Amino acid sequence: MAEMNIVQAINNALELEMKNDESVVVLGEDVGVDGGVFRVTDGLIDKFGEERVIDSPLAEAGIVGTSVGMAINGLKPVAEMQFSGFIYPAMQEVISHAARIRNRTRGVLTCPLVVRLPYGGGIRALEHHSESMEAMFGHIQGIKTVVASNPYNAKGLLIAAIRDPDPVLYMEPKRMYRAMKQDIPDEAYTVPIGETNVVKQGDDITLVSWGAQMEVAQEAIESLGNVSVELIDVQTIYPLDYKPIVESVKKTGKCVILHEAARNFGPAGEIIALLNEHAFTSLEAPIKRVTGYNVPFPLALSENYYLPSAYRVAKAIKEVINY
Amino acid sequence: MVLEFKLPDPGEGIHEGQLVKWMVKEGDEIKEDAPLAEIETDKAVVEIPSPEDGKILKLHAKEGDTVKVGSIFVTIDDGSGEKPKEETKTEEKEPEEKPEMKIEQKPMETPAPQTKQEPEQIPQPQQVQPQTPPAPSTSQQSETPKGKAFATPAVRHYAREKNVDINQVQGSGPGGRIEKQDIDNFLGTPTQQQTQPQPQQPMQPPQPQMPQQQPQPMQQPQQPQQPFYPQYPQYYPQPMPQPPMPQLPQKPALMFKPAQIVLEGNADRIPLSGVRKIISEHMEQSMYTAPHVTHFEELDVTDLVEFRKNEKADAEQQGIKLTYLPFIVSAVVNALKKFPYINSSLNEQTNEIVLKKFYNIGIAVETDAGLMVPVVKNAEQKTIYQIGKEINELAQKSRDRKISLPEMSGGTFTITNVGSIGGIYSTPIINYPEAAILGVHRIHELPRYINGELQPRKILNLALSFDHRIIDGATAASFVNEIKKQLEEAKFSNVK
Numbered sequence: 058m059a060e061m062n063i064v065q066a067i068n069n070a071l072e073l074e075m076k077n078d079e080s081v082v083v084l085g086e087d088v089g090v091d092g093g094v095f096r097v098t099d100g101l102i103d104k105f106g107e108e109r110v111i112d113s114p115l116a117e118a119g120i121v122g123t124s125v126g127m128a129i130n131g132l133k134p135v136a137e138m139q140f141s142g143f144i145y146p147a148m149q150e151v152i153s154h155a156a157r158i159r160n161r162t163r164g165v166l167t168c169p170l171v172v173r174l175p176y177g178g179g180i181r182a183l184e185h186h187s188e189s190m191e192a193m194f195g196h197i198q199g200i201k202t203v204v205a206s207n208p209y210n211a212k213g214l215l216i217a218a219i220r221d222p223d224p225v226l227y228m229e230p231k232r233m234y235r236a237m238k239q240d241i242p243d244e245a246y247t248v249p250i251g252e253t254n255v256v257k258q259g260d261d262i263t264l265v266s267w268g269a270q271m272e273v274a275q276e277a278i279e280s281l282g283n284v285s286v287e288l289i290d291v292q293t294i295y296p297l298d299y300k301p302i303v304e305s306v307k308k309t310g311k312c313v314i315l316h317e318a319a320r321n322f323g324p325a326g327e328i329i330a331l332l333n334e335h336a337f338t339s340l341e342a343p344i345k346r347v348t349g350y351n352v353p354f355p356l357a358l359s360e361n362y363y364l365p366s367a368y369r370v371a372k373a374i375k376e377v378i379n380y
Numbered sequence: 381m382v383l384e385f386k387l388p389d390p391g392e393g394i395h396e397g398q399l400v401k402w403m404v405k406e407g408d409e410i411k412e413d414a415p416l417a418e419i420e421t422d423k424a425v426v427e428i429p430s431p432e433d434g435k436i437l438k439l440h441a442k443e444g445d446t447v448k449v450g451s452i453f454v455t456i457d458d459g460s461g462e463k464p465k466e467e468t469k470t471e472e473k474e475p476e477e478k479p480e481m482k483i484e485q486k487p488m489e490t491p492a493p494q495t496k497q498e499p500e501q502i503p504q505p506q507q508v509q510p511q512t513p514p515a516p517s518t519s520q521q522s523e524t525p526k527g528k529a530f531a532t533p534a535v536r537h538y539a540r541e542k543n544v545d546i547n548q549v550q551g552s553g554p555g556g557r558i559e560k561q562d563i564d565n566f567l568g569t570p571t572q573q574q575t576q577p578q579p580q581q582p583m584q585p586p587q588p589q590m591p592q593q594q595p596q597p598m599q600q601p602q603q604p605q606q607p608f609y610p611q612y613p614q615y616y617p618q619p620m621p622q623p624p625m626p627q628l629p630q631k632p633a634l635m636f637k638p639a640q641i642v643l644e645g646n647a648d649r650i651p652l653s654g655v656r657k658i659i660s661e662h663m664e665q666s667m668y669t670a671p672h673v674t675h676f677e678e679l680d681v682t683d684l685v686e687f688r689k690n691e692k693a694d695a696e697q698q699g700i701k702l703t704y705l706p707f708i709v710s711a712v713v714n715a716l717k718k719f720p721y722i723n724s725s726l727n728e729q730t731n732e733i734v735l736k737k738f739y740n741i742g743i744a745v746e747t748d749a750g751l752m753v754p755v756v757k758n759a760e761q762k763t764i765y766q767i768g769k770e771i772n773e774l775a776q777k778s779r780d781r782k783i784s785l786p787e788m789s790g791g792t793f794t795i796t797n798v799g800s801i802g803g804i805y806s807t808p809i810i811n812y813p814e815a816a817i818l819g820v821h822r823i824h825e826l827p828r829y830i831n832g833e834l835q836p837r838k839i840l841n842l843a844l845s846f847d848h849r850i851i852d853g854a855t856a857a858s859f860v861n862e863i864k865k866q867l868e869e870a871k872f873s874n875v876k
Binding site for chain 1: 394395396537554646651653
């Protein structure tokens, strides 16, 4: 066991998998000599050389396109977008190729590719640096999308993503990169993709969230004192393991969904629809969502107004319980 | 006043930093924005500037310490003499929401206005027990559509379980909403969620438009498990009708389930595609269609070796690299003429054995992409030199991937020459739907008795795999004997 923050956990996962499997390569802007914009790939180039830790040109479409080629020819590339908001030029490669290789070749080829995406706000960054686009990713057929929320699942989900035969978009809560530490196992382990984690049992209400907002959720639960909240960390946006959420809402009858992404057509809407389909007769109150607002992510000064806060979550929980 | 300056987040979610160096000491005067200290985070060394003009009263950490963001870092006196208060800069979260805290919505609970939002004031669901049914119009969020019962899905479900027509129930919840205890009260029982062994007869006549309200067993809504989607059987009362699957062409059926490939270490995954996939399918089809038997024979080709040695130079003059293979092809063709069943195919659809009167001899060639079998067409009409020339050309084309499909089809019998690589015996798989395949091995010099006398002899091993459905062992052996006789005699009429 070693105490690590999320950056160290991801670095550790990359190092273990690169040691374990020679076909794992890392590529992206400044991931080599400079060790990545957030120092996530720090030291890897010294350990594995520049053939396996590749400083790419400043061209996201090229990074992902190259990775697709590597992946279908037997390598396991882990590509880094410096910020998740930089992936849009590469969406052509993600949607039209990475996501379709398996289907296009009728299962002959797969595309074992991971794209690491530091996502979300809260670091007072510039435009394009703060969005949470998991709803868009989750809507693409043929890719898996996971979101880490702490050092333990950051390491486990990344190793699972690297070992997965299909393309995985791996979202990293950059606001939490160094904000928490956990004791995590030294060896390689996986947190399975497609498994929702019930973090805390409770009877009164179900609170569903993921990524950086898990911390906000915990804070809200603490502020509520004696309300018994069942807290669920979704971990995988798609394929979404909704059964634990359904079972929880069958028990509590009430639910609040928390995400940082904007509200319109957000993942909360999908989860509410699933609860409608599978737990309708258990619902005791309308489900509420606490989300970002339907505006472009604001610049540094106003981002705290945009980001869901523990206060907003606690308020929503109270409204649902008091319905 | 005295300001307790807390270590701010130097950026990007830094949780803590190591104090590298104080740039001030206690008692120093300091200007706003002048550097207080250097802090090393995971990412960089940053200078922490002073928030105000003033005098340093106390430094709260030593050089080398790890300082947490938000902990008191420096105490500064700004000289104004005011009472100390909390440093305000870190409290910028949700100022806009503070006033809203006061107008919490709790319409039905208590007449006293809520001014705070302490956790203990959150009522639990069980606590919401209004004494009297309120007027439906008092709550704006509880407008009831006319003529329909006002209840949540959970209460409606509960009413169905209890066999109660919810439209007859008076609601006592917010806005006249029907609560679970209203259902219980309607049934004349105390507020209890346990299953009661009562109303066997429905309280109300079943609604004709709601056939699912027929009397149900009181206990569990769960029905017998459906194989389809067992987790939520109540939502899938009927198995989904499966559309008829289009009939796909059947592969030769494997009677066993696919093997689990257990990986206890790293492995590469090579897609089965292209030539490899075709080879794989052909081999599988042949092996699982034609029952194979392999017959072995040893040939003394000492004379043939001599014969070829004499021809070699001549052939070279014509640009032909003369190997043993053309001689074998020639001998095979002559033998096939005598044993027509070897040069045949079984047509399983028509139950016919097709005896072919032409002799197209396939030659298995190893290439980078995998095994290929170019065909020497009408070999019975060609001289050994011609055959040799053609084999050379076809093999080269195969290795260059320039061979065309017609040059690889139409074979009637195949020869596979493993002798160039090694081995003494092999069991070749028939190039289905042909009936047999001949494996040719390396020529060794071995001691053999000739008229009771031990001599060094040139020995060639042959292996004939044949389709036992149409060829019996005796036929196969006789066929091989015929080849043996010709090659051992080494008397060829069609060399050039």
